[in-house]
Amino acid sequence: MEIHIVVAGNDGNLSFDAHARISDLLTSSMREKIKNFHSLKDSQAFMIGRYLMVHSLKKLGFSDSILDSVRFSDTGRPYLPNSTADFNLSHSGDYVVCASARNVRIGVDIQKISPINLSDFSKVFSVYELEKFGNANDTDAELIASWTMKEAVIKADGRGFSISPLEIVLKDSKYAYLNADIWYIQPIPFDPKYFVHIACDQVIKPENIYIEYICI
Numbered sequence: 001m002e003i004h005i006v007v008a009g010n011d012g013n014l015s016f017d018a019h020a021r022i023s024d025l026l027t028s029s030m031r032e033k034i035k036n037f038h039s040l041k042d043s044q045a046f047m048i049g050r051y052l053m054v055h056s057l058k059k060l061g062f063s064d065s066i067l068d069s070v071r072f073s074d075t076g077r078p079y080l081p082n083s084t085a086d087f088n089l090s091h092s093g094d095y096v097v098c099a100s101a102r103n104v105r106i107g108v109d110i111q112k113i114s115p116i117n118l119s120d121f122s123k124v125f126s127v128y129e130l131e132k133f134g135n136a137n138d139t140d141a142e143l144i145a146s147w148t149m150k151e152a153v154i155k156a157d158g159r160g161f162s163i164s165p166l167e168i169v170l171k172d173s174k175y176a177y178l179n180a181d182i183w184y185i186q187p188i189p190f191d192p193k194y195f196v197h198i199a200c201d202q203v204i205k206p207e208n209i210y211i212e213y214i215c216i
Contacts, residue, residue, distance in 0.1 A: 001202060003101045005108070005188055005211045006056045008048050010096050012041035018216045022051045027067055045091040051216060052098035053078065053087060059210075060085050060100060075160030088155050090196075097188075097196060105201040107156025109148040112194050116140050124150065124165040145187075145195045146170060152199035153183045 014022075023031060030050060037043035050067060057066050062085070070078050078087065087100035093112035100106070118130050118139070124147065125133070136142040150168045153176045157163060169177045176183045176199065186204040188196040188211060198204070 001101060001104060001205075001208055003099060003104075003106065003198065003200070003204065003209045004056050004059045005097065005099050005196075005198070005209060006052045007095060007097045007190070007196075007211070007213050008052055008216050009094055010041065010045050010048050010091065011094055012044060014044045014047065014216070019047070022047045022216070025054050025064060025067055026050055030067065045096050048096040048216060049089045049091060049098065052096060052214075053089065053100075055214065056087060056098045056100040057085060060102060073158060075158065075162070077155070077158045077160070090151075090155070093194065095191070095194065099198050101200070105156045105158070107152040107154065107199045108188075108196065109151035109155060110190075110194055110196045111144050111148045111151075113141050113144050116143055118143070121147070126166060141195075145173075145197075148195045148197040149173065149176060149185050149199070152185065152197045153178060156183060156199040156201065157181075 034043050034046060037046065054064060054066055069080055071081055072078055084102045085100065086104055086106050087098060088106055088108045089098050090108050090110045092110045095110055097108055097110050099108035118134055121143065133139050133143045149170055150165045153168050154163055157178060167178055174185055176185055183199045183201060184204050186198050188198060190196045
């Protein structure tokens with residue numbers, strides 16, 4: 001099993017040429033959706049995400065026109081009907097990331113490390129977890145690392161926030177239990193100001209993860 005991770009920067013200053021190239025790949029409904037964003041950076045994150053989706057899926061044998069076949073679940077998760085390919089997107093700060101693979105369920109999450117208030121996460125982490133973060137050397141980093149793990153599991157599962165993050169139990173930063181299901185977690189080496197984790201329903205071997213940083 002190969003997992004492809006593609007990362008691109010998003011500084012909010014997408015060039016005219018890059019904008020045109022990505023627009024050519026989008027469906028008409030995607031182009032219409034771009035008009036609804038109030039933030040330029042968010043609209044460009046959306047565009048870059050679709051570009052990464054195409055770039056990543058091409059590694060699995062699909063063509064430039066693959067976005068025509070992409071559908072979205074009720075929770076907004078992208079998928080390809082009747083395909084063994086699975087893929088997921090995330091963005092935070094100045095980056096957008098896409099993960100793709102075949103014959104697995106996969107989720108990815110990226111978060112920038114920033115100051116947090118533990119009380120804001122009472123619906124995400126248990127009292128025990130919050131106490132542990134409060135006693136950590138770097139509370140912000142510890143909490144955000146764990147948050148990306150839980151978020152990756154939620155995105156891999158696909159039911160969105162109908163799942164309470166409190167239901168997800170992290171074990172040694174390598175596994176997560178969601179009721180009777182086990183999800184395998186792997187950190188992705190990245191900018192030290194960010195955390196990126198992927199979650200998968202099969203064991204992840206680091207040597208089977210291929211990371212590509214691209215400039216759009």
